[in-house]
Amino acid sequence: MNRVDTVLTSLPMWARQRQLQKLQAAYEADPTSTDKFLAYLQALNKSKPAEVIKQVDSHKFNASPAVMVEYFRALVATDRIAEYADESGTGAGESHRSLSQLMKDVQTRVDGEDGAEAPGQSIKRPLHIVLQEAQRKPSNFFVDLVRGLAWYLLTFLLLSVFFLLGSGLARRYAGAGLRPAGMASQIGTPATPSFAPKEYNKIGTPATPSFAPKEYNKIGMPATPSFAPKEYNKEDIPEKSQKTFKDVRGCDEAKAELEEIVEYLKHPEKFTRLGGKLPKGVLLTGPPGTGKTLLAKAVAGEAGVPFFFRAGSEFEEMFVGVGSRRVRSLFAAAKKKAPCIVFIDEIDAVGGSRKQWDNHSRKTLNQLLVEMDGFEENQGVIVMAATNLQETLDPALTRPGRFDRHVAVPLPDVRGRLDILKYYLQNKPLAPDIDPELIARRTAGFSGAELSNLVNEAALIAAKNNKDTITAYMVDEARDKIMMGVERKSMVLSPESLKLTAYHESGHALVALNTAGAKPIHKATIMPRGHALGMVTMTLDGDREYKITKQQLVADIDVCMGGRVAESIIFGEDQVTSGASSDLQQATRTARGMVMQYGMSDEIGPVYVSGDNTSSETEKKVDAEVGRMLREAYARVQELLTVKEADLHRLARALLEHETLTLNEIKEVLAGTFQRTPIASKTYDVEALLGDVGEMPEPVHQQSPEAPPRS
Template identity: 60%
Template sequence: MNAHYPEAVIRRFEANNGINFSYCEQGVREYVKALVKLDRFDANKLAPVVERLSNGSPSSAAALSHLADVGKKGSDKAGKAAIASALSAATSSRGGQSFNTNPTSPLHVAMVDSAGGWRNQMWKTGRTLAVVFIVVTAFGAILDDKGLGSRLSGGGSNEVRMSTESDKRFKDVVGCDEAKEELEEIVEYLREPEKFTRLGGKLPKGLLLTGPPGTGKTLLAKAIAGEAGVPFFYASGSSFEEVYVGVGARRVRDLFDAAKKKSPCIIFIDEIDAIGGSRNLKDQSAMKMTLNELLVQMDGFAANNGIIVIGATNFKKSLDQALIRPGRFDKMVPVSLPDVQGRKQILELYSSQTKMDKDVDISVLARGTPGMSGAELYNLVNQAAVKSSIEGLDAISHKALEWAKDKILMGAERKSALITAKTAKCTAYHEAGHALVAIVTDGADPVHKATIMPRGQALGLVAQLPEGDQTSWSLKQMNARLDVCMGGRVAEELIFGEENVTSGASSDLQQATNLARAMVTKYGFSDEIGKVFHAGAAGEQQSSDETRIKIDAEVKRITDESYTRATKTLKDNAKRHHMLAKALMEYETLTGDECRAIVLKGKLPKRKKENLENGAKGDQSILIRGGSLTGGVKG
């Protein structure tokens, strides 16, 4: 190209800044030749070239040497001057330092790939991070396997918790006397083992506490820790498993190894169903390994004398059968919901830790909280204490306790719905019908209170409290309960007419139908069906079509007879029914004694009526705390 088109050589060399040509000796030589041919040998043009060559590019030493030779051998004074000027300018720009152009001492440089450099850098960074992650993970696994990880983090599942660390004692546990007796026996065995083994007997190796949530299983374990006076190990079922396979089994081994060194001792595993669930083929191998290790440690080849294992769970049916067999968990200790006496003891315990008003009747409160656990009773007392504090009272009043109970059972008061006076009147007569039938009918539970104060999904209710815990009901009691359920619907028909009956009795009819069906299919209270047990829907499906038709007919007969009795009761006591309904509209809430005084003696309450929010009488609209009409009876 230089032989025929020197202009193209100069243009190409200068157009791309010499990227492909100025770094080699041959490229610089051809460029200088082209400049000489066209008489363009100028220091201004050579200065950038010399500057690039002076920066140490590959083969730049030879190219620079060539320029120097051209300057020495050239005959053109202008060319010599240009090259000398360019070399002088390059040398002065480098701070007066001379550039070594000796080929025997080359300048060593590092090649940088300009294409795709950022991709390579990202790949190197990602690769480095991956290696660091793998190393850190492996190091953590090694520490955890050696038991050092938990120690470095300040914790440790193997740490022995002595009984003196628990501030709970058996005297603090009430409402579950049977379970407490079983555990007191274990504590006594740990203190004096000879007393139990002198005749060759052995106490169970393990006890399993079962029962609904909030009944005090963990509290019993804390009481054991406080009473036993022996090392007390505790863990939760979820604390054994982590992301590393085999860690759960290793932790089980460590726990039992530490317990063997402190024998006799107690191991408590809370929520044991997290690791002791039934095994199946779809389970992860890590879960199986943990459970298998627990089975071996509790009753395997090596004996664990002096170690008592106590487990707690809410789901006994979910546990593996190998775990709950004799030899591992020999005893099942049910911790059930407290009865009325147990609830009274729990409430007395919590009331001793707070300040109760003199008007508080613990017995009435215990009767009015059937089915509540110890945790729910604590929540009841706590909410009442908070409300009393907000209202500025000096002590917790009975009214605050009733408010807390209603809030837990039925929900909070609803204050946003606009209820007309007509709807309020319908609710009052509906609830008055329930209350009157309950007071007049023999065998019905005593009325605790009647209210049209809406809560949850109900605009009103009638609460009935049995005298004690009900484990069975007589035919008279069941018929009375049916009549009370029908009382609300009958009252609406008698007062407002059949065309104005509302849907508020839906829950009452559901309760009555379920009770009547149980009387026919389970309790043998039907001569037509006989003394035969039909176990729910599955059992009824096994019966013949004729038998199922008879069952439906008997259920309808029983409910119709109850409806007729409730109608007669309300017609016979129409005057008292009106009095009771008007008293509910005026006072909103009536106690059981006030309801009985109205129905049996015709005496209205002697107290100031409640202040209604934006209240009004007559046919005017009033704002009542409530919502849709779903009134009913609460037993």
């Protein structure tokens, strides 16, 4: 055994392979070295003799007697030497060579000549190649057809089996309220398959068509499949709010309370260093349209944290367990994104009192209670919610530790309305006569959403009339449209009905002008709007938004009685109409509030009377006191309008001539200085309609430059 064999035999298998690689690299680097080639062949013959034959037959390296010896060893080891046993050359295997020819080739290569085979010497180097097409059996059309149909049928059956198996698994997991690990929802993938039972009605057809408008995006392509968007796990995709506190107007106190939340989200160590903890939940309460959702978005935008938004109705479904699963998924995603904000709008849909709910509906609320304050703490997750019905929420939800901070978002006061109006008017083309402060005083009781609608309606009126700017008249027209409805110009009224309406509204206006504590008049009109044939609108001052005095309440009752009393004075008690029903209803409501709630009755005294726990005797006293107050108001107004009957005729004539009068115009009519051309499109004769109404100065028909245009 030579030195190479001894070394290779003593090495393990991995070391032998490495040694072979080194020997191969050595002879490939120096192809002219016979010794390196021989060393490689000797090592290769121990494990891969067939590779030795391949290397020598390639004619890439010089051949020596020692190399050819290794070649013969490989032929013997692989039993390839038997191929050269046939001296005739016809049975010499693939090479078609005999042993004598092999020896000649070896001698030629050892002598240093090219041992490559000549063309035609073997099958490896033929003289020419002949390609002959194999004989093809004639095809049978029916046999091929049957084979094709069988193949398609087998494919269809396999696909059907896989589909049915997948459907069964999906229904099983959907019915159990679970989700298999392989169906973990990612962004843009459905959490439940399109064949979920809740997407189909009782007869097995889709409850909503796939072409529902909400399923299509702006370019007309389907944004999502035919099932509802709530089937997607949008709690895994938090929103990035672009709103800030600069976009919130009219609720400075609520905004100041929420700034503490923002400070905690930005710098939590400022609060935790003294052991303090911020409230886990913030409940925003107030009337609709006051900006509760906008406040939550502004908090998330100011803090720069993820904002998870869900509506309360999205948690509830007809299947048991779906709501609680969605609550768990929402809070699980929020914990991964902490610090963050979870906002639940209209939480009364899921957080109502459990005494009024069915058993399966309580599970969603119970899960929400556990997530907010249970065994596991939600560090850095602040839950914000909004509702218009705070009194319906379950006490366990609003207790400290869950929603322990309640932020009231009331209707804006006059300063808040002014701030909101300036915000919405800042990018609009305005005429010089626009006074935001005056508009704010005339829109008492408007929410932020209604003020936004007011400005938008004024802009639409300007666009409809092809105007370049928004004028005060357009804003006033938009206010009347929102409060009273669209002006019904097509409504046909008889002259007698218009005359009665004119005296009715004149009675309201005169009582308001001559009664201490009454609200200031904004305008009087006999043009039908909404369900009313005419009306006198008034403006609240700032103080009346917070408290109302007894004098002001009595004045409100007197103003309500003005229309009915005017009808009785002019037309007689037998000719009064039912048009005063809403006035009497409002007067009765105000008087009952004075007696039962405000303690402003001498008979009942300073006592709050509840409608639920009131004796029959007390109810009789309340009814009697309310009736007395209304009769006294009727008598006061009758005495006042009897004295002011001439003014009643003047104002009614002006309303019939001009249809609408502002406060300044009413004062000019009563003073005899009103100058404006009557409307020429009237279908009735005012003089013939009024007849002899006593001594009144005839108005001078001259166009007033300050008069607002009439459309």
